[in-house]
Amino acid sequence: FELVNGNVYSAVAGVMYGTMRTMCLGMMTVYLFYKIAKATYSGTGKQIAELKDGVTTLALSVVLVFVTPNIIEIMLYARDVLLYQQMDIIREMGGTPSITGNMWAAYDANPTIVNAAMCIGACFLTVYFGASYVGLAVGMTVLFSIFPLCAVVAQYDKKLLSNFYKEMLGSAITPCVDCLLLTIPCLMGRYLTSLYIVEFLTCC
Numbered sequence: 001f002e003l004v005n006g007n008v009y010s011a012v013a014g015v016m017y018g019t020m021r022t023m024c025l026g027m028m029t030v031y032l033f034y035k036i037a038k039a040t041y042s043g044t045g046k047q048i049a050e051l052k053d054g055v056t057t058l059a060l061s062v063v064l065v066f067v068t069p070n071i072i073e074i075m076l077y078a079r080d081v082l083l084y085q086q087m088d089i090i091r092e093m094g095g096t097p098s099i100t101g102n103m104w105a106a107y108d109a110n111p112t113i114v115n116a117a118m119c120i121g122a123c124f125l126t127v128y129f130g131a132s133y134v135g136l137a138v139g140m141t142v143l144f145s146i147f148p149l150c151a152v153v154a155q156y157d158k159k160l161l162s163n164f165y166k167e168m169l170g171s172a173i174t175p176c177v178d179c180l181l182l183t184i185p186c187l188m189g190r191y192l193t194s195l196y197i198v199e200f201l202t203c204c
Helices: 007-044 047-090 099-107 115-144 147-153 161-172 174-191 196-203
Strands: none
Touching: 007 047, 007 115, 007 147, 007 196, 047 147, 047 161, 115 147, 115 161, 115 174, 147 161, 161 174
């Protein structure tokens, strides 16, 4: 999932986000007039305080509705930079960005049964990651698309916005974490040839 031209997920998310933003801005406007009418009719200090709090939260939500795509874009850019840094480190250690390539390199360097099993497992792991990352991209598409609705509901649930950004950040850095964890068994198979059991358990 990336907010760039030609990406199917971002194209769908962009259209949905624009539609949801228009709808939710209308809902926020109705909500604001409701708060003003309620405070005007009752005129109590409590209602006026609620109006002030509601206007502040509403203003924050409106700003976030417009700047969140930029925030997500910066987040994804930082993820890509981190991934490229990890790939450079792997190359400097003699590996490749490919899972199967690293496993085969470990096997070529040390043709053991454990490394052979890891090579076979890498083939299945590639299919698994392909399916899981499609699901991850779809999930991020849905999350991004419904953010304007989250901004509206945040008028009642203050924690919703922070939960949204935590979820998006967790989804964005998943490839970085996977890359880091997969580097461990690859390097163990390449350089720690005597630790067969530890290497196998680490890969599992």
